[in-house]
Amino acid sequence: MSSVIKIKNLDFSYGGPKILENIDLDIQRNEFIGMVGPNGSGKTTLLKIIMGVLTPDKGSVNVLGNPPSQSVQEIGYMPQFTPFSRDFPISVEETVLMGRLGKTSSIGFYNSADKLAAEKAMNDVEILDLRKRVIGSLSGGQLQRVLIARALTCEPQIMILDEPTANVDMKVEKDIFDLLKQLNEKITIIVVTHDIGFISQYIDRVACINRTLICHPTSELTGETIENMYGAHMHMVHHHHEDEKNNHE
């Protein structure tokens, strides 16, 4: 096992109070990490630091052995909110191809290698039959799959998904996590979610964020700890890292 993301002693603020404090995180290759925490706890901020969009005030971040800005093209990202309008005239295939930006040549159109990678990604998430459809005609679950395929097309070593199942029903949620589990054989996955009870069967570790960060192996999770970890009672979670106890208030 080798470490793909290594964060040491990290602080971050948007100029005011600290959003993240004293973060240490070491993610191994092919791990499946769930990230939880209340709204405004700094989850998305931490992801943006890992992808090099934000720079920490203090501490070090290392992604695949390099500073984040150099490794961002090896990360497949699926955003929490879809910032685009659903009536944008674009097909599933064109959307998925966008994941090739940064890997393909910077001038001209997409080449055959890009089309092949997009086809493979669409096949992996089982939307190949939708390739010519306009995104506005898709269901919520189908659109989530398109966005996962877009994140996959760059053939990433790490995938980061920010609440991939926020707007879909239970059945689709299970399908999507089954799919991620399959992808996890080759790719390290970080997924932000609120539904920690449900995903505990898929993930290896849970990273709890509320300004500070504590990791729990899923084997420690019980119904009670899940309930407590969520929301205001996070401090009641038992964890075995003695030295981190002080940070976890």
Added chain:
Amino acid sequence: MQNAIVGGILASVACGVVGSYVVVKRIGYLAGGIAHSVLGGMGIAYYLGRPPIEGALVAALVFAVILGWVSLKMQEQEDTVIGALWAGGMAVGILFISQTPGYNVDLMSFLFGNILMISSDDLLWIAGLDTLILLIVFLFYKQFLALSFDEEFARLRGIPVERFYLLFLSLVALTVVILIQIVGLILVIALLTLPAAVSGLYVRSLNLMMLLATVLGVFFTTGGLALSYQPDLPPGPTIILLAGAFYLVSMVVTRFWKRA
């Protein structure tokens, strides 16, 4: 008359391609700001005794970069600043025109254009700008598409989003300069957006949208010319009204179509 038709066709290419991006990215207001502030450059060029199109070109590019910078850096006050530059540019133009010695220029032809007065020189300018626009769009089609669809994702894929945004606004600026020759700067924004907006109602991909918008542009400019010819109406407003009427009818038709 022949120049007018050729001018309309050439202008339709730029307006179909760039107009489609403007419509899907929803920056009509920003494009309007660029179009109107251009009068400042035209007025100064006229005062200095240069061809107005040279002033228009410089002013359009300068304002595109300023407005682009404003919309990137001062998002909260974006509409106020655009409004100020919009009106300020026009005011500068009118002051310079008023101070120009000699017979007074026909201000109306700057504001409302005159497709019938297009010279062969103008046609060369328009053809040159068309070529430049098509070349840039051809080279960076996928970046512009990603930028208008999902800016955050484009940035995470390592696309220098700000640079491409400014480059794109420069294309808008060039297109505006072309279209001013056809319908004048007040009506530019309608010709820039209406063909693409109509086209967007019927097709579901950006490249088809550009193609259909170009065809529609040709139809609107030549159709408007033909309609205005017999009753001796000004062609610019006739072109715009034809496009506007087509847009309204298309909206109603596609609404019913979808419901049926």
